[in-house]
Amino acid sequence: MAEGDKDTQSQKMKHRPIVRIGIFLISHSFFVSVVCFTAGIVALLLLPVLAKNTYVSENALMPGSANPMLSSQDVAEADRLVKDMLGLKEKSGEVGKKTPNLIARNMADLGAEVYHHKFHPQINYFHPLDFFSGSSKSGKIPENSSCAVCGINTVGIIRAPRGDGKEAIVLVTPYNPMEIELSEALSVALAYSIISLLTRVTWLAKDIVWLAADSRYGEYVSVAAWLRDYHTPAFGDLGKLDAGMCPEINTLHEQNANAATDRRVNTDFSRAGTMAAALVFKVVNEHEETEKDALTIFAEASNGQMPNLDLINIVNYLAVHRQGLRVKVEKIYALLNSVWLKAVGDILHFIDKVARSINPQWKFAIPLEDYIEGAATLASSMYHQALGLPTGSHGAFRDYQVDAVTLKISSRVSLLNKSARYEFLLRIGRLIEGVIRSINNLLEKFHQSFFLYFLTSPSKFVSVGVYTIAFVLLVVPLPIVAAALYSGDNGWDSDSTNKTNPASKNGLSTTIESWRWLHAAKVVFIVHLWGAIVSLLPYLISRLHGMTPTTSMLSWVSLSICTLLILYQISGSPYLCSGMPQSQHRQWAIMKAVMIAAAAIGLGIMSIINFATAQIGALMVVPMCLMAHPLKYVHRLGRLRALSLMACNLFFGFVGFPPAALLVTRVWSEGCNGVNLGDFWIWLESLWAWNSATYLYLFLVHLPCWVLSLHILFHPC
Template structure:
């Protein structure tokens, strides 16, 4: 008998496991060590991004920046100065009415022979509309109920038809200004834009239509541009006027224009259009007087939900500004980090490692000077923050809502704008810069597509591509599915041993126990996770009730939000049951929190993965806060059973991580360290959240629907009565 069994076993040997399966099993069995290594590696990979950044380069050869001699000359600067003087000499009482400057701009546009019209728009309702979160632009321009027919802005628009084009594409230049209270810097922006517009009306190389939008920003820079773009992309049907935003008057021209100006009579009262917008520039002159020996150019590129323009658009601006016009180019940075002691230590460590690597092999190029690392990290942190915020950093964001590449350029002179002797030189640089950018975009035969759309800036001339910065995020998130698999594997092993003991004690109850163990316990954990995430949905809708309250302040609104959120959670627990309502025998109760943790981790990993597709920066910051919180979550009673020192250490870690991961606390700490804790109040989070939902930022949904429920579930696990 024994011999026959041996022969049968030799005929049917057990198949060896595949190497990949063995690796997975090994990783799951050592999940704690794997999670620790991945988290440390993910943070180190993020700190290495300023070192791994590459110099920007122009991918599209057709752009050819700087290949032609500029035509913008002293004649155009004289035209710009003349318009500036006309604007600044207007009677302040007329300027306050917001009519004379749009009329003057339209009159000058008409002199160039361009197509000119005015675009009238009304102030928008700035409220929270949860049912239109994704279906409408953040500024669906609707007239307020208490608005009169006079509460409107007037955009002056001029179109130059390209002599070498077919009218299918266009380039847009936007110059925002406050028509009711204009200052010298805004007048210079208009004067410079007009001189460029006048120049382009005489050239013969223009292959794309050129549109100059003098945007009336008395109700906000973004509002005026978004209103014009909305009408620009709205289909027009003959005989229908629903598309017209003006519901007060038959004509979009003010009555004062018609009574006192011949310009309004000669300009057609229609909304003019050019071709599909290939690119847009928002140009502003700012009297900032930087402490540098050069004129300064600031570039703003972040749009809604972390969208960025094609990197080639920034590259041509940087190339022309630095190499052709000698400007000092800057991008936004966190100046607080420039004086950070710990960041300087990290930079010096990387600099030392780079020197050692270079001594070992001169071909190894690793490490940068500590000062460059600090500045790159400050710029990188700013880029991540503004992308994660999901709010446009300028009116260029309105173009990205229509998938148009656009950036905002702010140019500031090294001397005061009142210095008329140096003003022509400043205007000459700015005019040639804009002319060069327009020439490059004019050379394109198709839309921007060669360079990157997903990137982070570490300086005006360096960037990190998506293939590099996603490595750190992948390392941070990878412990979550491994930890969930390890918990599931440990539960199966434990349940098998319990099932065996149960079978020995009472063989008839084994089948019933296995059914409860494998179904109801996991279903209960899934129900708890579902209830908490349903609570997150209710919390996200609470602000639409709070904003209806009269005489509310940010602090009272925040307290009402917290109170209603707690009340809704208690109500849901009363209806659907709390996490502690499903209690089984004590010998199995201690495993319930592990099941809940496994389901929570699985949902958290899915949420972070989805958010990384929508907005990487939000997912990256969320992973830094959420992954340690989810991995460390252990019931405090369970921790107290271990050694004293280990129990105290784990308790402190769990409480600190849970405290720092609470969204209001995180936001208030960031503001406190950046602006000082004297200016921090409870209502600041309400103001911050209000800006997120007003701009339809996906970060708001992530915080309330993913991050907050996971934080609540971690608190449930910490308080679990195991």
């Protein structure tokens, strides 16, 4: 009776759908992997087609619902400030100190609370313990720094007549007080005209903070220093630069004390409310022969963070439909002339024609030009998010969870023409006014729209619910193939002995076989530990003085190889095989299964930190791991399959190595001129200086997978 119950129970287990699906996927892992990976590539190529038009999700924003109030009189006052700033440039001497005073005096004339914020230019450095804490982003002050290398931000605050002081909108205009140009003076004057208007309006409900950022040491540095002090209150004199250390800069306050107009400039750090949003705008002297003035939006922040899409939407809507500007986002221009991308677009058009012939309502293709431009913009959006570096000083705000964008504005005509300059300032000023008015209408922070998205144009985006499908299709073969390799029931290692081994009939053999994965797991763990050590070596190398990028790179490679050999000496050879014949023949498959499982876990974790990095990494890691096959057994697979497998292994073995991948990218985009070994060190320096998670991905996921793939290629068992 008991035996009958067991047979019935086992029969029910066999008929469970989830079990049958799992058995089917494992038994056909090769076919399933090819189909899923191909479908993932196709899904990526279809993203420009699947992009949706942007729309304003938050009804309270109401962009363009009110007529602009900025007048030509405000623009005339702004033009006067431009002449004053350029006049200081013509005078030799203390232009670096007089320009902040001039801006502060004009701020004070408008009734704003004004103060100077002094900061030291801080150098970025690599410290592993501070990688994700954010403290290393601010860097450290050089030991030999003096007040001669101090920057001076000028800050003006307008208190909202209808507000309670709990929220604020920040306007940032970067400029170099030492070598101020016409475009920078126009940026400052543009903000001045807007502030002049906002001091007179009655609808303002949020405080306005105008930060005239001293960009002589970099636009990001000055903004990040001010934000750090804004969000880290200092008590007493702890947050101030020592007066005894800064006699040169103290002349600034002596001038303020002597002049009656400068007595309105505070010496204490003042604050407004919580930042609702920030706009960084700058005029650039990039004259283009076009019919409209151009506005370029930069939105990417550190580790792929993006501002709420509604902020980009209102800027794009007001710029296009109210001020008639040509709005752009960054794109990879090399793809615009790509032959294969045009071929993909032609294929989509052919499929669209066939679908329309069957049913006229079936329409999914877009014009070829739109597809190519959308793909180039999508690739740029993915690349900048995956790189993890901010594309402007707006990234400093995103580190404090403040939605911000950088607006780069260029005129279609020369700004030396006075009437053209007036018209340009009036149009751009009304755009900024409209954006401020929309943000002013918000009763809460941006939250209605998307935070995870890719842009294919200023007015089209791909949401997280769409582009995640491609990533899932790319990664889903990894756990399936890992299970198939471990069970021995797959099409990847047709040379392996999937038949029952007579030696395994005894209990001892079965016990040994059940623990056959331990050696493979140890090898995978040692290689990943080596990857972690390699990621920490730059901290030691960067402490050595007088090292060129090429020398540092060579030292890094040498230390990495020595570290790997030492770990092998301690833990044993990775090619060690157990004594059983079946274990020897299957050891490489078990190692590949554990490697694939570790790669799947690494890509999954990386998709939480920076999805774009995981998306691009999957395109390289997944085929590199799946194609790895011992060269010893390649001849058993058939001539055609053996040749194709060897070619794929050689290709991914070369391109999968991070320095080689960077070399190929540089040669493809810039040519062979000026490419050297030190470029990879410089590139990684930028990653760790900005705490980019891509740096960790390269050495904790990608590099170990590459090394383990080489282990499998040359595995003797």
